[in-house]
Amino acid sequence: MANQEEQLNNILETVGFIKDNAATKEDLTNLDKRVGNIEIKMATKEDFSRLSIEIVNIKEVMATKEDLKRLEDKFEQLVESIDKYAKKVDDYYQEVVSMNSKLNRHEKWIQQLANKLDIKLEY
Secondary structure (H helix, E strand, C coil): CHHHHHHHHHHHHHHHHHHHHCCCHHHHHHHHHHHHHHHHHCCCHHHHHHHHHHHHHHHHHCCCHHHHHHHHHHHHHHHHHHHHHHHHHHHHHHHHHHHHHHHHHHHHHHHHHHHHCCCCCCC
């Protein structure tokens, strides 16, 4: 008898556990809806195919490291050319300043000679 009572208590405990933890029809319906929503949001083979095509298109228009290196080299050449040109302009400016000073000195000498020789210079 004690053994049957123990079995009955075990069965009642199991039934109580199932009652407390088993899913109801409502729980299963809600789960089915949530799974349906997940399936709607999941990417399809077509989505991955389109994505693959987009990635290929992006790779075609995207600059590679080699492209960037060539562009950087050209930029460096351009900067060097500008620096050389700036140096030439600076050298030319210095030459003009020097020539202007020399011209002013020559004009002064010519004026002095004209004064000593009593010659009137017309400009």
